[in-house]
Every structure is written in structure tokens, then in C-alpha cells.
Amino acid sequence: MQTFNWYPGHMKKTRELIAENLKLVDAVVEVCDARIPVSSRNPILSELTAGKTRVLVMNKSDLADEAATSAWLDYFRRYEMKDMRTALALDSMKPAAASVLTNRLGKLETRRGVLRIMVIGIPNSGKSTLINRLTGRRSAATGNRPGVTRGKQWITLENGMQLLDTPGILWPKFEDQTVGLHLAFCxxxxxxxxxxxxxxxxxxxxxxxxxxxxxxxxxxxxxxxxxxxxxxxxxxxxxxxxxxxxxxxxxxxxxxxxxxxxxxxxxxxxxSGKLGRVTIERAPEAGSGHGSDEG
Ligand SMILES: Nc1nc2c(ncn2[C@@H]2O[C@H](COP(=O)(O)OP(=O)(O)OP(=O)(O)O)[C@@H](O)[C@H]2O)c(=O)[nH]1
Ligand SMILES: [Mg+2]
CATH class of the missing domain: 1.10.1580.10 (Conserved Hypothetical Protein Ylqf; Chain: A; domain 2)
Incomplete structure (x- = not known):
């Protein structure tokens, strides 16, 4: 396997942008890819947002194995609920995704009257698509490739909730080459x-x-x-x-x-899902404790 790395300058800038804007928001929605729930979660983002109320979205659930997704949701609920409020699976291509997420977000508390949420995640996980699903129009640019969103963008929903779209970021060094491989597959x-x-x-x-x-x-x-x-x-x-x-x-x-x-x-x-539903990374078996299992 060749070794490769991916951490262009704009990702470093985004990291700063997230750190600077964190105090403005009530909660963070982390959008990962349901097919690779380990590799699509950026450890830098977990570190940056530690202590903040977090909602984890396993997006693109239409492309993942349903049983594997339920096992992951169980796992996240069991082991990662410290500051994670909830984990849910979504298909952002479907209109129903909007009400599922807004219902959950509506339960979060805000200190300012309007709920402000920052949407973060790796490139191409569907952050902007999910935001557009919530607004019901093309508020944010989306595309079938990583690196579509390039700067921060505040978007206000009809109910007053404010969402901050951010560019997807990876991290400077993959601990393991399979992480890079799985990110590239997706x-x-x-x-x-x-x-x-x-x-x-x-x-x-x-x-x-x-x-x-x-x-x-x-x-x-x-x-x-x-x-x-x-x-x-x-x-x-x-x-x-x-x-x-x-x-x-x-x-x-x-x-x-x-x-x-x-x-x-x-x-x-x-x-594109033409092959069928595929989950590349499986949740560790219940009882085997923490740690990740590269499937
Ligand atoms: N099948 C499926 N495709 C999705 C879903 N959500 C997003 N996509 C597709 O995934 C691609 C990336 O979506 P974007 O919303 O641009 O992703 P992003 O996370 O904003 O990407 P960056 O701005 O590059 O960080 C697009 O081709 C979307 O149509 C989903 O739930 N299911
Ligand atoms: Mg985007």
C-alpha cells in the first residue's frame, strides 16, 4: 500500500474557524458517514468540541447495511454519551430527514433565545446537503466530491434556528493506512x-x-x-x-x-449505492468494551 496524506492549508484554517466559533453555538452536529463510522470521525474535531453538546449524525444511512447501522447506534449510545446528546442515522436525500433532525435539535437548550448549531465533519459526508434539507432549498453548495464548502456560512431556518456550515476537514496524519483507504473508498x-x-x-x-x-x-x-x-x-x-x-x-x-x-x-x-447497501466498518461486539474494530 502506498502511503499518502491529505491535509491542505484550508483544513488548518477551518480548524481555527471552528475553534473561534464554538463559543457562539449551543451545540455541534457532527456528520459522519454511516458506511465508515470509525474513519469518518475526525479525532481533531472530537478534541476541539469536547465538552460541547454534540449530536452525531450517521449520514448516508441509505447506503449502509441497516443491521450494521443499528449496531453502531447502540454502540454510540452505550459508550459515547458523555457529552454526546444523541446519535441518529439519516438519509439526507430524503425529505423526512429534516423533521427527524429538527425534532431532536428542538430539544436542546439555548441560552440566547435562538438555537445556534455548528455542523462539522469530514469532507463529503453530506453536511451541506443536510443543511439544505433543513432549509428546504439550496442554501449551501453541495457536490459529489470532497472540498465543496470552502468557508463558513450561517444559515437561518424558518423557526429561527441558525446553522453554521463548515468545510469538511481531515487530520494531518492517519494512524492507520486503512483509515485513508476507507475514506478514499467513500x-x-x-x-x-x-x-x-x-x-x-x-x-x-x-x-x-x-x-x-x-x-x-x-x-x-x-x-x-x-x-x-x-x-x-x-x-x-x-x-x-x-x-x-x-x-x-x-x-x-x-x-x-x-x-x-x-x-x-x-x-x-x-x-452511488448501485452495488447495494455496504458497511465497511462494523461496530465492536457489545461487551468488548471501547476501542474500534476495523472491519
Ligand atoms: N446517498 C446519499 N447521498 C448523500 C447523502 N447526503 C449527501 N449525499 C451526497 O453526498 C455528496 C456530498 O454532499 P455535500 O453535502 O456536498 O457534502 P459536505 O459534507 O458538505 O462536503 P464538503 O463541503 O466537501 O465538506 C453529494 O453528492 C450529496 O448528494 C445521503 O444521506 N445519502
Ligand atoms: Mg459542504
Missing amino acids: GSIPEGIMDTEELGLELIRFLAGEYPEMIAPRYGVDMSELPDGDARETGGALALMEAIARKRGFLLPGKKIDYERTARTVLDEFR
Whole structure:
């Protein structure tokens, strides 16, 4: 695995922006990605907002495994309720997300008459989409790539509640390369930081191990006929990737495999949910205590 890092200057600025504005708000809504509840939670943000009332939103729950999401909600409620008021799963693409969140936020207390909330999280987790869902219009710019929001933006809801949208931030050093890999799978690290072919291969390897019943029929591949055995190993995953390419006709002149196109297709189909609901990181088993379990 290549090593890579992602912490451009604007993320350092955002960190300062969050620190400066924290005293103005009653609570913080942290938006993470329900498919990767470990890697999509920025430890810097947890540190910065310690002591503040926090609401955790597991967003993009429409793309995640439902049972895995419930297990995570249980876990968060059990182990992280110190200053976290609540954890909830949302699909910000659906109108219902608005009332679910405003009901919860409406229960928070404010010292100023109007409730002020800061929305924070990693890039591409859906912060601006969620804010637009609450306002019912396109108040904040959104996009299918990380780094869309570039500065702070206050938005006022009809009920008077004020929301502060912030740019998504990562942290300077990933403690573990799988964190970077999972963030890249879910599109929270810009294209080009990681090699697309390698990223696609790693995703295929993960899916072959955890969701074989999903990937094999989707691409019409019979896993037992793969020449290189276990698709959970790199050689086997490469054979699966090549089988997918042949099935889809992703070939270059001379019948060479178009790895780049195959990788991009599997990544896109995973990210958009066409492959089905996938949770990459599972909650630790109840009773196993704290700590994270990279799935
Ligand atoms: N399927 C699904 N897609 C979502 C959901 N929420 C947001 N998206 C999509 O995720 C992408 C990123 O959304 P944004 O709202 O721009 O994300 P952001 O967190 O504001 O990103 P930055 O401003 O870059 O930090 C967009 O393509 C949204 O349509 C969700 O709940 N489900
Ligand atoms: Mg945004």
C-alpha cells in the first residue's frame, strides 16, 4: 500500500474557524458517514468540541447495511454519551430527514433565545446537503466530491434556528493506512491522491471478502471459476477485477484489460449505492468494551 496524506492549508484554517466559533453555538452536529463510522470521525474535531453538546449524525444511512447501522447506534449510545446528546442515522436525500433532525435539535437548550448549531465533519459526508434539507432549498453548495464548502456560512431556518456550515476537514496524519483507504473508498479524499486502479482493486478485495453475494451476481462472475483462488487475497482480487472487466467489455486495444475503467466503475457503483447497501466498518461486539474494530 502506498502511503499518502491529505491535509491542505484550508483544513488548518477551518480548524481555527471552528475553534473561534464554538463559543457562539449551543451545540455541534457532527456528520459522519454511516458506511465508515470509525474513519469518518475526525479525532481533531472530537478534541476541539469536547465538552460541547454534540449530536452525531450517521449520514448516508441509505447506503449502509441497516443491521450494521443499528449496531453502531447502540454502540454510540452505550459508550459515547458523555457529552454526546444523541446519535441518529439519516438519509439526507430524503425529505423526512429534516423533521427527524429538527425534532431532536428542538430539544436542546439555548441560552440566547435562538438555537445556534455548528455542523462539522469530514469532507463529503453530506453536511451541506443536510443543511439544505433543513432549509428546504439550496442554501449551501453541495457536490459529489470532497472540498465543496470552502468557508463558513450561517444559515437561518424558518423557526429561527441558525446553522453554521463548515468545510469538511481531515487530520494531518492517519494512524492507520486503512483509515485513508476507507475514506478514499467513500470519496472523502480527492481523486488523484490515491491511485485509482489500486483503490478499485482494494475495494474489490474487500467486497469479495465481506459481500461476495453482492459483487459476484452484479458483475456476472462465478467466483469459484476464478483462476487465482481466494479473492480476499490480492492475486485473487486481481483475477476478479479482470473477470469483471471482461464481462463489462472494459478492454483496451489488443484485448488488454482496462484496469482504470474497471476500478472507476466499481468505485462509482459502490459510492452511488448501485452495488447495494455496504458497511465497511462494523461496530465492536457489545461487551468488548471501547476501542474500534476495523472491519
Ligand atoms: N446517498 C446519499 N447521498 C448523500 C447523502 N447526503 C449527501 N449525499 C451526497 O453526498 C455528496 C456530498 O454532499 P455535500 O453535502 O456536498 O457534502 P459536505 O459534507 O458538505 O462536503 P464538503 O463541503 O466537501 O465538506 C453529494 O453528492 C450529496 O448528494 C445521503 O444521506 N445519502
Ligand atoms: Mg459542504
